[in-house]
Amino acid sequence: MSNDTERKRIHGHVILTHGAKPKGSLYKHAPARQQILNLMAFADRHDIVISRLTFDHSRSIRGWSSFVELDRQLESCRAADSGTVVIDDLNRLFRAHTVEQRHDVLGGLQPYRRHLFCVRQGCLLDNIDHHEMLAVLRSPDRGKWSYAPRKSRLTEDEKRDQTRRAVIASRKARSATADARARELAAVRDEMIAAGETPTLTAIAEEANRRGLRTARNNQWTATSVARMLKRLEDGTVADGSADSTPGRVRDA
Numbered sequence: 001m002s003n004d005t006e007r008k009r010i011h012g013h014v015i016l017t018h019g020a021k022p023k024g025s026l027y028k029h030a031p032a033r034q035q036i037l038n039l040m041a042f043a044d045r046h047d048i049v050i051s052r053l054t055f056d057h058s059r060s061i062r063g064w065s066s067f068v069e070l071d072r073q074l075e076s077c078r079a080a081d082s083g084t085v086v087i088d089d090l091n092r093l094f095r096a097h098t099v100e101q102r103h104d105v106l107g108g109l110q111p112y113r114r115h116l117f118c119v120r121q122g123c124l125l126d127n128i129d130h131h132e133m134l135a136v137l138r139s140p141d142r143g144k145w146s147y148a149p150r151k152s153r154l155t156e157d158e159k160r161d162q163t164r165r166a167v168i169a170s171r172k173a174r175s176a177t178a179d180a181r182a183r184e185l186a187a188v189r190d191e192m193i194a195a196g197e198t199p200t201l202t203a204i205a206e207e208a209n210r211r212g213l214r215t216a217r218n219n220q221w222t223a224t225s226v227a228r229m230l231k232r233l234e235d236g237t238v239a240d241g242s243a244d245s246t247p248g249r250v251r252d253a
Helices: 030-045 068-080 099-112 130-138 156-194 201-210 223-234
Strands: 008-016 048-057 085-087 116-118
Touching: 008 030, 008 068, 030 048, 030 085, 030 156, 048 068, 048 156, 068 085, 068 099, 099 130, 156 201, 156 223, 201 223
Parallel strands: 008 048, 008 085, 085 116
Antiparallel strands: none
16 A cells, blocks of 8 residues: 555545534544544545544534635635545535525535535535435435444454554644644745734734634634744644745744
8 A cells, every 4th residue: 555645635524513512633522423434434445645634513503604614625725726625425514404504505615616525425516416416405314324334343453453543543634734724824924024024923823813814723823822833834843834934033022
């Protein structure tokens, strides 16, 4: 099997419309478990690496605006004209909505049809049959769905291997997410320098917040959290970063 640097990478996304908001690792969050298992099974079958895993949590469904993080990730793909976000089942986006809200969700998805892949449907949203799409809008499937049949019983070795792979995947996903946020902050810093501004840690945090950028826990940036992310760049922790980490050190206000 090819190593991780040679394998295709995908960005997985999980939709949560019930239960508590995840705290800590998404891989340990029970309501997300089946979706993650489906994404992992899909990745394993096609020799793909899940390099990043994001989620939306909304118990008060109100249409496309309920999927803030999905919209953000898809817009990033559209702006770059590259990349794909993978969900396990298209029905998840529609099943908790009213008919009117379902049409709002479909309208929100339109600009991103080439960038959203649905595992259960087996294709990009752009390639889903018109009649199948109408069926989803009328009555989305609410049943549980598994990409691969579950084994009735796992051996101890299989359980340990499954846990090991989940831990490795979780670590890689968290690292990739941190890398992306570090590059976002570096880009803010570099733009401030180019504009002749003084990029203090506080100033970078304020500008990042103004642009709607958020931390991994969806909180606003502070001077302390900005410093931690930029240090990640300076220490060379971020792999394959496109942002230049060499401009002069920033200081706190």
